[in-house]
Amino acid sequence: MPDTLTPACAATRDWVEGFVVAHNVCPFARRELVNDSIRFVEVSAAQWEPALQALVEECRRLDDTPQIETTLMLLRPGLEDFDDYLDFLDVAEALLIEQGYEGVYQLASFHPDYCFDGAEQDDPANFSNRSPWPMLHLLREAGLEHALAHYPDPEAIPERNIERMRQLGSERLAAELAALRGQ
Known part of the structure; x- marks a missing residue:
């Protein structure tokens, strides 16, 4: 996208x-990266209300673009604690429904301390x-459905990633x- 990337957004693009x-975690990411169809945006989540408003604005941007x-959507600062992030994610998902975006956009969640429910913190699968x-990945449902329809055995993606x-x-x-974070 033509927007100038913040250092954190540039590092996220590198990620x-x-x-x-590189690890084929998402088999569809390469195409979007090559097509330059991924928008990277950094939003402060120190206060939830403006961050949630930014999420709605990103939905509208996707509607129009x-x-x-x-x-x-990088959420920094403000959601470094994984439990706080999960609480924010719940509110964000409810907001998408409230705004009429259920079935239009989907949120995928990423965090430096991500831990799947029931998994040990040190399980490599969490990576x-x-x-x-902390970030939210806002995906077009139609694009996701199209990609999955043309991918052999999409149900195996999570298990393949864990392995x-x-x-x-x-x-x-x-x-x-x-x-990749520069540490």
Whole structure:
């Protein structure tokens, strides 16, 4: 997208390319990266109300800009604590429904401390949803459905990711994530 990227957004773009695409965590990310159809935006989440308003504005931007397929909304500062992030995510999902976007847009969640429900914190599988910063991934439902319809065995993606992350191991994955975050 033609917007100038903040340093955190540029690092997140590097994460998409150097981690998500490199490890094929999302088999559809490469196409969107090559097509320059991913919007990266940084929003302060120190106060939830303006951050939630920014989410609604991103939905409206997607409504008005069909060449943007997806938005990665970095939420910094404000949601460094994973439990706070999950609370925010619940409110954000309810807001999308309230605003009439259910079935139009979907939220995927990423956080540096992401931990799947019931998983151990150090399980490498968590890295499939770990990112340099807390973020919401706003996806077009229609685009996602189209991509999944043309992908063999899409139901196997999560299991394949878990297996791949466990093969790579927590130490390597943590080092890669820290390097992409500039630590």
